[in-house]
């Protein structure tokens with residue numbers, strides 16, 4: 001059964017949003033950013049056994065200007081933090097970040113002054129991936145979840161409306177603090 005049999009009279013009906021989402025999610029270009037042992041699993045994900053190329057991601061970019069996904073693989077030292085932020089700033093918009101492993105997400109076992117206690121102090125994170133280290137299958141699962149997110153990303157005014165709605169929903173979920181909650185007093 002071909003795609004054409006599912007389309008009404010050969011006309012492709014899709015919104016620009018859906019087409020843009022499909023194109024974007026099918027051509028994500030990751031920036032190479034291995035920082036510690038997690039990077040070995042990241043490299044294994046691109047190898048022949050796991051074959052990240054199946055998802056349109058075989059091209060790992062060595063220049064941030066031709067990358068739109070940062071996979072932070074490993075602990076982030078205080079010294080590396082400004083470099084990481086500079087690379088993020090140079091990446092093309094729209095861009096996404098996966099925090100790979102417990103060290104990148106929270107500092108992990110390195111609860112000390114030398115390591116940033118979570119890369120979300122430096123850049124906004126889209127997906128947190130647990131594990132020490134996460135296996136390539138876990139990274140691929142995170143990437144597929146990110147693809148879903150990219151596919152359903154709104155454009156223009158729809159995006160602004162979506163962001164506002166999400167912010168409102170999160171504010172409503174905050175613990176009840178007098179004066180902050182819409183129904184609170186004080």
Ligand code: SF4
Pocket residue numbers: 036037038073074075100101102103104108131132133134
């Ligand atoms: S999460 Fe584990 S494997 Fe990954 S960088 Fe930290 S110590 Fe290494």
